[in-house]
Amino acid sequence: MTTGGTRAALAIDLGGTELRAAVVEETGRVAAFAATSTDALGGPDAVIEQMVALIGTVRAEAPDAEIVGLGVGAPGPLDPDAGIVVAAPTLSGWRDVPLAAILSERLGVAVQLENDANAAALGEWRFGAGQGTKSMVFITVSTGIGGGVIVDGHLLHGRRGLAGEIGHMTIAAGTERCACGGVGCWEALASGTALAREATKLVASGTAPALQRIVGSERVSGRHVAQAAAAGDARSIALLDAEAHWLGIGLVNLLHLYSPERLILGGGVGTLLPQLRGTIERTIHERAMSAFREVPVVGAALGRNAGLVGAASLMLEKRP
């Protein structure tokens, strides 16, 4: 540990495909960054070696930083207090790995572990679109729907750190079956996967030539729908409207349940917010109780860096 430099924390974002590391300054600035493809099949030992190497790289790039510790965002379920990755579905062999203790031993710094969606929520709260709030919900809408919730200045953990499984609230019982086994989960109706599913049906029906032209030989995605809608295709506009309607219903629930000052939308579908906003806001206005209607829905500000910056903030907020 050096002294006299800028106060900063190390951060790791453990993803199923990419492993990322950074030195993040107290201001939220990323002073050094490195990434590699996660050795997802190599087991915990191999991935931990990758982490140690990446941390070596970023420390060398920011030699003057006064490092206060390492924050790690990893896939849930995990136990943030014990520092254990309980299971990581996309990583082979990751079962009850005491990652915080191992990294602390290897790197000689204090380590704090957090669920990756929670880490991203913390990042947006401290340094991104949630700055200045005491209560906010970060929602990431891509393959699935996940998020992190801050209420009254606390990140919600709950039993086993499992609070905020927002993608799996039932919003329309008796409709679509969800990958989790439930029926009518928000994720089953409003995720990027759900949007692509509906778009695929439409293309297969042969009634949406404009969308079909844009898709070409690619796999149908929300991005294609957004592009066709922007070009004025009525069928694609209707698909985006339905997407925004389901998103809006879930957001109304989050307002009623957590009473945030701001809803922050991230993930691939989150980047479509400009096209979705009209229907989202109409849905909130029609369905939320009056006291909740003026709460703004904003886009995430930190993009893919949210998790890294949030993981770092776990250590930056600790005072000696």
Place this chain on the structure above:
Amino acid sequence: MTTGGTRAALAIDLGGTELRAAVVEETGRVAAFAATSTDALGGPDAVIEQMVALIGTVRAEAPDAEIVGLGVGAPGPLDPDAGIVVAAPTLSGWRDVPLAAILSERLGVAVQLENDANAAALGEWRFGAGQGTKSMVFITVSTGIGGGVIVDGHLLHGRRGLAGEIGHMTIAAGTERCACGGVGCWEALASGTALAREATKLVASGTAPALQRIVGSERVSGRHVAQAAAAGDARSIALLDAEAHWLGIGLVNLLHLYSPERLILGGGVGTLLPQLRGTIERTIHERAMSAFREVPVVGAALGRNAGLVGAASLMLEKRP
């Protein structure tokens, strides 16, 4: 303020029909109690006089108590930090009443205000069915559905103290319209009012003679359905099953959103838990993600005293 006696707090529970006051000891024991019909049409001044009189009564009954302050549970929306009742739909003339300041001035004690459902949640947490947990949700199911949420040892407030409007989460978009203006709210499908509505339809159809006999000339209620079901009436058993199914879906959402260690069911419909439990637990097992399935659903322990005891706990927990 006397010294040397048992440490205790004063408590008021302001309801639309009944006004209740108590002296509550540090152990949660109600040492003195008094109640009167709320002068709901008399405006704030008249009701505040009633409060002062009731507090005089209970203080006289427990003269040795060392009073640390007064906790007040009142209908929301209210601002707990400012101590202001913003609006009380069932009480005439209650708009932006600085109740904490007024009562503090009149009674010469520190006053803390809290939403009545939150106060009941605090009561169950500190002295009732939620004792020993760090995270729990209290759900009161009667005319409507309300509740209070404790996560990681904090009662959730959120923006304007409005967190935990659990009755107004959409669980079945496109079904029943709710009194709040939404569609498919939990309250519209699973409240006592919803159960009575379905039972009324059934009686009116003339196809449920057993239930009809029990109802007689009374207004149909959930209690009648429970009684007919207990006597073996298949139609009434089916109604209770549907009620438990909808309750269960909402409870699954609360598990996923807040990750409590315990779900605590109160209110009139809550007392039917023994008859509802089978279907509630089956619904949770079918729809909750596996990590949430073993969380117990228990009945509230404090009955109508939960709000009073919880209001008192607001002051009892403050240390000098």
